[in-house]
Amino acid sequence: xxxxxxxxxxxxxxxxxxxxxxxxxxxxxxxxxxxxxxxxxxxxxxxxxxxxxxxxxxxxxxxxxxxxxxxxxxxxxxxxxxxxxxxxxxxxxxxxxxxxxxxxxxxxxxxxxxxx
Amino acid sequence: xxxxxxxxxxxxxxxxxxxxxxxxxxxxxxxxxxxxxxxxxxxxxxxxxxxxxxxxxxxxxxxxxxxxxxxxxxxxxxxxxxxxxxxxxxxxxxxxxxxxxxxxxxxxxxxxxxx
Numbered sequence: 336x337x338x339x340x341x342x343x344x345x346x347x348x349x350x351x352x353x354x355x356x357x358x359x360x361x362x363x364x365x366x367x368x369x370x371x372x373x374x375x376x377x378x379x380x381x382x383x384x385x386x387x388x389x390x391x392x393x394x395x396x397x398x399x400x401x402x403x404x405x406x407x408x409x410x411x412x413x414x415x416x417x418x419x420x421x422x423x424x425x426x427x428x429x430x431x432x433x434x435x436x437x438x439x440x441x442x443x444x445x446x447x448x449x450x451x
Numbered sequence: 452x453x454x455x456x457x458x459x460x461x462x463x464x465x466x467x468x469x470x471x472x473x474x475x476x477x478x479x480x481x482x483x484x485x486x487x488x489x490x491x492x493x494x495x496x497x498x499x500x501x502x503x504x505x506x507x508x509x510x511x512x513x514x515x516x517x518x519x520x521x522x523x524x525x526x527x528x529x530x531x532x533x534x535x536x537x538x539x540x541x542x543x544x545x546x547x548x549x550x551x552x553x554x555x556x557x558x559x560x561x562x563x564x565x566x
Contacts, residue, residue, distance in 0.1 A: 369554065376539075376559075376560075376562075377559055377560075378455070378541050378557030378558050378559050378560050379494075379541075379555075379557050380557070381554035381555065381556070384553075384554060424494065438484070438496045438499060438507045438509070439484070439496070439555060440496065441486075441493060441494040442493070443493040444493065
C-alpha cells in the first residue's frame with residue numbers, strides 16, 4: 336500500500352521567512368496530490384491540488400512542487416506569518432491501476448510554528 | 452453556502468456502548484467520506500458513500516459501520532466501544548468523486564471520548 340511520510344513532525348521558523356514542508360511517498364506515483372491545513376480541534380481545509388503532469392502550482396503565498404522522479408512534493412509558504420501556524424497535511428489519491436481503494440490517503444502532518 | 456455539519460461535536464461514552472454520529476454534507480455534494488483522527492495514527496480512512504452506496508472502505512473492524520440517506524446525509528455507527536476508539540471523527544463531502552480528485556470539505560468533527 337501507499338506510504339506517505341512528511342518530514343519533520345514540527346517546524347519552527349521566523350516570521351517573514353519561507354517555510355518548506357516535505358511530503359514523500361513510496362510505491363506508485365499518485366495521479367494527484369493535495370495539501371491541507373488543519374488548526375487544533377478543527378477539520379482540515381483544502382489548500383492546493385497538483386496533478387502528476389504539473390511541476391508547480393501557486394496560490395498567493397503558497398507554492399507546491401511535484402517531482403514524480405523523487406516521489407516528493409514540497410510545500411512552500413513565503414513571507415510566513417504567525418497566522419500560518421498550523422498543521423499541514425499532504426494527501427494523495429492512488430492511480431486507477433494501483434489496486435488500492437480510490438480514497439484520499441493522508442500523511443501524518445507537519446506542525447508549523449511561525450515565531451513573531 | 453453552509454459547510455459540512457457534524458453532530459454532536461463532543462460526546463463521552465463508556466466501553467461497550469455504541470455511538471451514532473451524524474454528518475450533513477454541503478448542498479449538492481453526493482459523496483461523503485468518514486475519517487478517524489488520533490494523535491498516533493493521524494487521519495485514517497473509514498469509508499466513503501456515494502448515492503446511498505458504500506463505494507470504498509478502509510481497514511477498520513466491522514464494529515464501524517455507516518450509511519447514507521437519499522438526501523446525502525450520512526451517519527456512522529460504532530458498536531461495542533473500546534478505549535482505542537477515542538478520536539476525532541471527521542466527515543468530508545465532495546462533488547462526484549470517482550476518482551476522488553477534487554478537494555474534500557471537512558466538518559469540524561465529532562470528538563469521542565471512551566471511558
